[in-house]
Amino acid sequence: MRGFDLFTFPPFGFSIVRIAEIFNSLQGEGTLLGTPSTFVRTSGCNLRCVWCDTPYASWEPEGSEMEVSEILGQIEAHGSRHVVLTGGEPMMAREVHVLADRIRETGHHLTIETAGTIAPEGMACDLVSLSPKLANSSPIGKLPAAWVERHEARRWQPGVVRDWMQAAACQLMFVICSEDDLGEMESMVGELGGDIDPHSIFLMPEGVTNETLRERAAWLIDVCRERGYRYGHRLQIELFGHTRGT
Numbered sequence: 001m002r003g004f005d006l007f008t009f010p011p012f013g014f015s016i017v018r019i020a021e022i023f024n025s026l027q028g029e030g031t032l033l034g035t036p037s038t039f040v041r042t043s044g045c046n047l048r049c050v051w052c053d054t055p056y057a058s059w060e061p062e063g064s065e066m067e068v069s070e071i072l073g074q075i076e077a078h079g080s081r082h083v084v085l086t087g088g089e090p091m092m093a094r095e096v097h098v099l100a101d102r103i104r105e106t107g108h109h110l111t112i113e114t115a116g117t118i119a120p121e122g123m124a125c126d127l128v129s130l131s132p133k134l135a136n137s138s139p140i141g142k143l144p145a146a147w148v149e150r151h152e153a154r155r156w157q158p159g160v161v162r163d164w165m166q167a168a169a170c171q172l173m174f175v176i177c178s179e180d181d182l183g184e185m186e187s188m189v190g191e192l193g194g195d196i197d198p199h200s201i202f203l204m205p206e207g208v209t210n211e212t213l214r215e216r217a218a219w220l221i222d223v224c225r226e227r228g229y230r231y232g233h234r235l236q237i238e239l240f241g242h243t244r245g246t
């Protein structure tokens, strides 16, 4: 990792991003599972998934605006080579392109975790973790009809997901609630076209307790073995429970 020097670094003092939290932990999901990483969670999301596990960055966004230099300073202080830009929806954050460029210029490996509803438009990263949302995410009954319609219209945009898949190394993460979701998930993958390696597709059980995850894992594991997908463990729940900053 290259050193970070506030005095010699190119100027970017006016670039600002709204941040819900910055913390260091282990990556709990996907191909980099277990990798020490600094997480930069932006605040704000264009979806309202009913089971969202970070409502403080979506349904009721919290946080404050930080200059890119300040964010980079915190990343350097944590000392991990791997950085994860997550949300909320990080692609909604003003100046996210500037932040991503600076993170990579300082020698970090950058993962972007996005729902794939906003095009990359030149965004550079080392890994994009795409998590398109299935119908099980609908906030129906929890929010007014206008928000439900907005969520439905936005959650699945195959053209945008394809753009991301061409822009960077990627993994596809699907949140699965029941076996009924599998047909929809496979039809979404089919819509993406091409020859997508099932090994790049993770099926993550929905849930924020070990009990729920184990219940869903019981049948999801067999689905993965039979169809070649990867089981999407959620290590952070197992290690820390559903706790902020982990």
Ligand code: SF4
Residues within 6 Å of the ligand: 045, 046, 047, 048, 049, 051, 052, 053, 054, 055, 057, 058, 059, 087, 088, 089, 115
């Ligand atoms: S896309 Fe992610 S952050 Fe946004 S509401 Fe859904 S689960 Fe929450």
